[in-house]
Amino acid sequence: MIFTRCAVCAIACLTALPMFACGKAEEPIQAQEAAAIFDLPEEDNPAGKDGHVVEIIISPNLEPVVTPVPTPKLPETVACEPVKGYTKKSGVNMRAHPSTEAEVIDTLSKAVVLTIKGTAGEWTQVTVGDETGYISSEFVAEGSVPAVLTIDSVKRHNGIATASVNMRESPSTNSNVIEKLDVFTPFTITGENDDWHEIEYQGQRGYVSKKYSEPAVGYYDAEDLYLLAQLVHQEAKYTSLEGMVAVANVVYNRLRSSKYPNSIEGVIFQDGQFSPAESESKLRAVRPSSGAIEAVIEVFGRGKTILPRNILYFRASRLGTTWSSARTYYETYGGNCFFK
Numbered sequence: 001m002i003f004t005r006c007a008v009c010a011i012a013c014l015t016a017l018p019m020f021a022c023g024k025a026e027e028p029i030q031a032q033e034a035a036a037i038f039d040l041p042e043e044d045n046p047a048g049k050d051g052h053v054v055e056i057i058i059s060p061n062l063e064p065v066v067t068p069v070p071t072p073k074l075p076e077t078v079a080c081e082p083v084k085g086y087t088k089k090s091g092v093n094m095r096a097h098p099s100t101e102a103e104v105i106d107t108l109s110k111a112v113v114l115t116i117k118g119t120a121g122e123w124t125q126v127t128v129g130d131e132t133g134y135i136s137s138e139f140v141a142e143g144s145v146p147a148v149l150t151i152d153s154v155k156r157h158n159g160i161a162t163a164s165v166n167m168r169e170s171p172s173t174n175s176n177v178i179e180k181l182d183v184f185t186p187f188t189i190t191g192e193n194d195d196w197h198e199i200e201y202q203g204q205r206g207y208v209s210k211k212y213s214e215p216a217v218g219y220y221d222a223e224d225l226y227l228l229a230q231l232v233h234q235e236a237k238y239t240s241l242e243g244m245v246a247v248a249n250v251v252y253n254r255l256r257s258s259k260y261p262n263s264i265e266g267v268i269f270q271d272g273q274f275s276p277a278e279s280e281s282k283l284r285a286v287r288p289s290s291g292a293i294e295a296v297i298e299v300f301g302r303g304k305t306i307l308p309r310n311i312l313y314f315r316a317s318r319l320g321t322t323w324s325s326a327r328t329y330y331e332t333y334g335g336n337c338f339f340k
Contacts, residue, residue, distance in 0.1 A: 074098055075121030085116045085126065085142045087135070094133040098123035105133040109261040109270070116142060128258060158215055159189040159199055160301045165212035167204075171196035178206045181213075183293060184225035184301075189215060216301045224264035229288035229296045231268050234276035235314075236334050237289065242306065243334015244295035249307040250314055250338070252299050257312060306333070313339040 075098050087108050095102040098120035108114075108128065114135075118125040123134040161181045168175040171193040179201060181187070187208075191198035196207040228251055236244045254260040254267045261267050268277050276283050298304050313327060314336040321329040327339040 072099070072101075075123065077118050077120040077125055079118040079125075080116065082127075083116050083142055084144060085114050085124075085140055086144070087112045087114065088139050088141050092135055092139045094126065094128065094131070094135050096133055098125075098134040102134070105131055106259065108135075108259070109266060111262050113258045114140070116140065159187045159197060159213055160216035160220075160297070161185040161187070161208065161213050162297050162301065163212045165208050167199065167201060167206040167208050169206055171198075171207040173209075175207075178204055181208065182222060184220070184222040184229075184296070186216065186220065186222065187213075214301065216303075220264065220300055225296050225300060226288070227268060227284065228264050228300070229292045230283055230286040231274060231276060232295050233286055233288040233292035234283065235274065236292070236295075236336065239334025239336075241291050241295060243336060244291055245298050245304075245306055246333035246338060247314065247336065248295045248299040249305050250312060252305060253307060253309050253312055256309065260312075307331075307338060308340070310340045311338050315339075 077098070092108045092112075093104045094106045094108055096105055097103075106128065112128060115127040116124055117127055117132065119137065120134060122137055124137045124140045126133065126135055126140065161183055163183050165181050166177045167179040167181055168177055181201070185201070187199045187201040189197050190200050190205070192210075193207065195210050197210055197213050198207055199205070199213075228248060231251070232244050232247045236247045251264065251267050255262065255264065261270055268274060268283075269280060276286075307330070311330050313323075315323065317332050317335050317337045319337070321332070321337050323329070323337075323339055330338045330340055332338070
């Protein structure tokens with residue numbers, strides 16, 4: 001029988017398994033079977049009349065060798081004497097380990113007070129509240145928060161306009177108007193004259209009626225307070241004054257927590273916190289109700305709070321008093337349930 005060169009090559013030129021170093025398979029395959037496998041034409045069938053047997057060596061594909069990637073070694077933490085510090089910018093991630101791949105424990109705002117406990121390479125180990133983690137050292141500074149970053153650093157005004165009111169030259173409605181003050185405008189009360197407050201505002205001295213002004217607990221920008229009234233209106237509209245006060249109180253509490261921004265605007269527009277604030281343009285277009293304005297004055301003007309300082313969260317009461325294992329229900333005011 002004549003073998004074609006191609007048929008022989010097709011049958012014989014297969015690589016042997018490593019275990020068959022001698023070039024023999026354990027069970028030879030009959031030539032006619034090989035012809036069928038390789039689709040040889042009938043005249044080239046190597047089995048022929050004499051029944052020649054051709055041994056075929058077949059090698060399976062070998063699995064690629066995978067070299068495991070070693071887990072990066074984390075830098076060793078070198079402890080130090082605990083010292084006070086603060087975050088230098090907003091949006092700083094505090095991670096469980098000194099690595100950008102580690103879990104984010106918390107995201108901190110600018111000027112958050114913390115305790116520095118050690119270093120690990122380019123990371124600083126810190127404690128914020130009851131949580132300990134790592135922050136990139138470039139975002140941490142030692143010492144007290146600079147005065148320019150704190151609320152209390154702004155000159156404290158001890159008075160606030162509770163409605164639009166005229167500032168006059170003398171304590172009389174017949175005197176000349178120096179300025180027209182909008183609601184929430186802060187000023188310094190320098191004295192009293194019957195039904196009038198003697199005030200100083202932007203370097204000018206004059207009088208405003210006590211009916212439309214009163215002492216305040218601190219300084220807040222008028223635009224920020226108006227923005228807060230807009231938020232309170234959206235979060236607690238159609239509810240009681242008490243419900244509105246509670247919402248304003250949550251912002252007040254967050255403003256005094258090291259975990260949140262240190263400005264009213266910063267607290268309101270912090271990512272993922274208040275649904276009405278998801279669109280800044282829409283929130284700023286809201287016209288707050290008189291109840292929302294009164295609620296803001298009650299908390300930020302008069303300092304009359306109804307919630308403990310650790311009550312930092314709320315949501316619609318229709319969702320129930322059970323939120324998650326991380327939230328503890330406190331009380332319901334208006335249409336919202338409040339949690340710590």
